[in-house]
Amino acid sequence: MRVIDNDKIQELINSISSNDNLKEKFLKLLIDTLELRENEYHPLVFVNGSPKLGKDVFIGFFSEINAKGGEVIIGDKCDIASFVSINIADSHSRTIGLSNEIARGKIILENNVFVGSHSFIGGNVKIGHNSVVAAGTILINGGEIPPYSLIKGNPAKVYKKYYLKEG
Structure with missing residues (x-):
């Protein structure tokens, strides 16, 4: 030894x-x-498929963006912390014999969205601009979330217009 x-x-x-x-x-x-796969962010960021990523996007170490077989759109100036999974694929129904297909749902993050560490964003969600996904949030089939929202928890709860400053 x-x-x-x-x-x-x-x-x-x-x-x-x-x-x-x-x-x-x-x-x-x-x-x-x-x-590891080389990408423009870092070899410890996993990018699968062809997501559409805007300008000035930051993706932290050990994060995953899986757009294989579907669509992920991330707007400009988004900040995705470390240990985040953004994944369009859901294979649980196929795995337990309820379907022959992997379900895939589109994911859109508009401009200026922050996603906190250890969060999961699954398919069928559109997060409006200037919103925050708090650390540790699990968001699956979230539908359309309005701009300036705070999304937090497991299951995720949406606080609409939380960051909207009234004049």
Whole structure:
């Protein structure tokens, strides 16, 4: 059994961190070794299918956007935190023998939507602009949610026009 020398590991990490060439080679090795998919966000963001993503969209590490076989549209200036799943597919009916198909529902996030960490957004939902999905929210078949809303909880509860400032 090999003993791990924490000092040597820290020394290696420091040398990689301070050398852009080594950092790039290490990242490529990590992507290849773990068979990660490269995308414009980060190799630790999983993008499947062809979602339509607007300008200035941020997606945090370990988040997933699955648009395979369906449609996901994310507007401009949306912020999707880490550990978020946005997934059009629902295979539970097929798995338990009630259907032969995977159900797929369209997901739309209009401009300036924030999705908090550890949230799940399933199909058949349109979230209006300037809305917030609170951390840990489970939103499935949410229908059309108006702009400036707060969506939170499991099951999700919608607080319509929560962020609308009255003049």
